[in-house]
Amino acid sequence: MIRFESVTKRFRGGGIAVDALDLEAPTGKITVLVGPSGCGKTTSLRMVNRMVEPTSGRIWLDDRDTAKVRPATLRRGIGYVIQQAGLFPHRTVVDNVATVPVLLGLPRRDARRQALDLLERVGLPRELGERYPAQLSGGQQQRVGVARALAADPPVMLMDEPFSAVDPVVRAQLQDEFLRLQGELGKTILFVTHDIDEAIKLGDQVAVLRTGGRLAQVATPAELLSHPADAFVAGFVGRDRGYRALGFAAAGELPLAHEPVVTVGDALAATPPRAVDGWALVVDAERRPLGWLAVGGLGEAQLSGPVVEDLLNLGGTLATESGTLREALDAALSSPSGRGVIVDEDGRFAGTVTASEVLTRIERRASVLRQEAIESAAAEVIALQP
Amino acid sequence: MNLWSYLQQHSGDLAGWTWTTVWLAALPLLVGLAIALPLGWLASRLRWTYPPLVTATGILYTIPSLVLFIVLPGLLGTRILDTVNVAVALTAYTVALLVRIVADGLSSVSTTTLSAASAMGYTARQRLFGVQLPIAVPVIGAGLRVAAVSNVSLVSVASIIGVPQLGRMFIDGSNLSTLGPIVDGLIAFVVLALVFDGLILLGIRTLSPWAKQALA
Ligand SMILES: Nc1ncnc2c1ncn2[C@@H]1O[C@H](COP(=O)(O)OP(=O)(O)OP(=O)(O)O)[C@@H](O)[C@H]1O
Numbered sequence: 001m002i003r004f005e006s007v008t009k010r011f012r013g014g015g016i017a018v019d020a021l022d023l024e025a026p027t028g029k030i031t032v033l034v035g036p037s038g039c040g041k042t043t044s045l046r047m048v049n050r051m052v053e054p055t056s057g058r059i060w061l062d063d064r065d066t067a068k069v070r071p072a073t074l075r076r077g078i079g080y081v082i083q084q085a086g087l088f089p090h091r092t093v094v095d096n097v098a099t100v101p102v103l104l105g106l107p108r109r110d111a112r113r114q115a116l117d118l119l120e121r122v123g124l125p126r127e128l129g130e131r132y133p134a135q136l137s138g139g140q141q142q143r144v145g146v147a148r149a150l151a152a153d154p155p156v157m158l159m160d161e162p163f164s165a166v167d168p169v170v171r172a173q174l175q176d177e178f179l180r181l182q183g184e185l186g187k188t189i190l191f192v193t194h195d196i197d198e199a200i201k202l203g204d205q206v207a208v209l210r211t212g213g214r215l216a217q218v219a220t221p222a223e224l225l226s227h228p229a230d231a232f233v234a235g236f237v238g239r240d241r242g243y244r245a246l247g248f249a250a251a252g253e254l255p256l257a258h259e260p261v262v263t264v265g266d267a268l269a270a271t272p273p274r275a276v277d278g279w280a281l282v283v284d285a286e287r288r289p290l291g292w293l294a295v296g297g298l299g300e301a302q303l304s305g306p307v308v309e310d311l312l313n314l315g316g317t318l319a320t321e322s323g324t325l326r327e328a329l330d331a332a333l334s335s336p337s338g339r340g341v342i343v344d345e346d347g348r349f350a351g352t353v354t355a356s357e358v359l360t361r362i363e364r365r366a367s368v369l370r371q372e373a374i375e376s377a378a379a380e381v382i383a384l385q386p
Numbered sequence: 387m388n389l390w391s392y393l394q395q396h397s398g399d400l401a402g403w404t405w406t407t408v409w410l411a412a413l414p415l416l417v418g419l420a421i422a423l424p425l426g427w428l429a430s431r432l433r434w435t436y437p438p439l440v441t442a443t444g445i446l447y448t449i450p451s452l453v454l455f456i457v458l459p460g461l462l463g464t465r466i467l468d469t470v471n472v473a474v475a476l477t478a479y480t481v482a483l484l485v486r487i488v489a490d491g492l493s494s495v496s497t498t499t500l501s502a503a504s505a506m507g508y509t510a511r512q513r514l515f516g517v518q519l520p521i522a523v524p525v526i527g528a529g530l531r532v533a534a535v536s537n538v539s540l541v542s543v544a545s546i547i548g549v550p551q552l553g554r555m556f557i558d559g560s561n562l563s564t565l566g567p568i569v570d571g572l573i574a575f576v577v578l579a580l581v582f583d584g585l586i587l588l589g590i591r592t593l594s595p596w597a598k599q600a601l602a
């Protein structure tokens with residue numbers, strides 16, 4: 001657990017960077033600090049490992065007052081992933097990763113062996129170990145940065161915009177792997193970003209800071225989207241938050257429609273009876289959906305030979321039965337046939353839903369939430385009356 | 387007198403001359419580097435010391451070498467023909483050349499890298515010797531190469547004040563009004579400068595395999 005107790009930072013000659021911050025980052029969870037540029041995110045992060053000393057207030061790591069620990073000792077026990085990776089250009093990848101274990105006195109050979117294992121853990125081939133950072137792509141460097149922070153197996157990690165310097169596709173990939181890794185490791189993580197989408201995707205808890213270093217709201221991502229505390233948070237969380245909030249709403253049991261399927265390799269001539277409104281769903285031998293076949297447009301002459309993957313429309317996204325309303329709605333909206341494909345846990349075809357069926361679900365859920373909101377607002381008003 | 391006969395005539399002196407020339411060029415280089423490192427570090431560490439340090443050493447570099455060779459005995463209490471004068475003068479030049487380069491080299495290490503080192507738990511000392519200095523090696527090394535070549539050529543000037551070393555060939559050549567010894571001397575100094583340069587380059591490459599492309 002990391003606990004900020006009324007922490008303020010006033011830089012000499014500057015204004016207040018962080019203003020009376022009270023925040024607790026619970027053990028084993030990801031707490032994201034998000035806010036506009038210059039709102040004091042990095043400063044807050046750096047006060048935890050004393051790279052910046054607070055002007056007033058205390059920061060606790062479990063029951064240890066960080067001000068009472070020697071900075072170098074404190075830092076060796078806290079993983080830190082710096083923006084732009086910040087790798088040492090004069091050391092090989094493996095020696096970069098081995099940095100903290102070596103500082104802690106582990107023999108270099110052992111530290112290196114362990115570093116190679118860590119490279120695999122963050123999704124890099126061991127052969128990259130002998131390269132220098134300048135010989136890696138941006139995404140690879142970020143992974144090495146994460147491996148380096150994990151090397152001494154610290155219980156606490158500080159991450160300052162670790163995925164900001166890469167393109168959106170790589171970023172999404174790094175985020176997914178980071179979540180998978182955290183699922184295995186369960187570190188206590190304080191994560192800084194200025195990207196609200198990243199905050200919502202990664203955070204167990206999200207703390208929104210406003211300019212001047214004041215905390216605007218701390219909440220779970222779902223709560224942040226559905227109940228922004230004020231106009232600033234609402235504006236920061238963004239426009240399509242109503243839609244994005246569906247990403248936190250379990251789809252529950254959707255009314256799945258049965259759909260005849262075509263197996264890849266079947267004769268094209270056999271497909272028309274299995275198409276609905278001109279579209280047939282094609283699956284592989286394991287009943288995993290591959291794509292849609294536009295049967296309606298094909299004349300008798302073209303219906304020869306087998307069904308091959310080249311013929312398929314791959315536009316539709318898949319949603320899982322245990323997924324969210326957002327996934328289900330997206331599956332329906334993106335499907336060329338208008339019927340969203342739902343799969344089971346093993347990726348096998350389970351059934352289809354239409355957008356209007358998903359919307360009915362969404363509307364039903366919203367009306368429950370509205371009722372709850374009315375009741376809690378009423379309770380608040382009653383509590384405020386003398 | 388041709389190239390060869392002069393060398394034969396002085397074959398007994400050559401080893402001694404070469405040795406004197408080598409250490410006159412090398413020792414000031416090492417001592418100068420040893421002095422420039424802490425001064426350069428100070429200039430990079432405390433910003434306000436940078437202008438006075440760099441200006442002072444810069445002015446030192448503008449003093450003509452001959453003047454320095456002649457003035458130093460008075461300052462040091464040495465005899466006018468003492469080799470110590472030459473060694474001290476060359477050390478001064480090396481320091482003059484390197485202080486700014488060391489300071490700039492150390493400052494050129496990116497703040498991201500330095501922050502990363504601090505965040506990993508390096509003490510200030512470990513960070514200087516483990517991160518900052520190794521990263522500055524190619525820059526400082528490049529400065530050292532310039533200083534080495536300039537030292538070698540300054541040693542030849544020092545022959546005018548009578549220290550017996552390879553520079554003697556120029557004096558002899560001019561006294562005898564013959565080209566042979568002068569060409570001999572020229573070849574000797576060029577070879578010496580190339581050897582110094584090559585050795586330092588080798589040192590940089592060994593210490594900084596990561597900077598291969600940058601040096602090519
Ligand atoms: N060393 C410093 N000296 C003076 N002022 C500083 C210093 N470091 C940061 N500040 C100021 O403190 C404020 C907060 O800076 P901080 O780096 O924490 O912002 P941030 O939220 O991380 O921003 P960004 O998203 O741009 O990284 C800024 O106004 C900044 O100018």
Ligand SMILES: [Mg+2]
Pocket residue numbers: 041042043
């Ligand atoms: Mg920042």
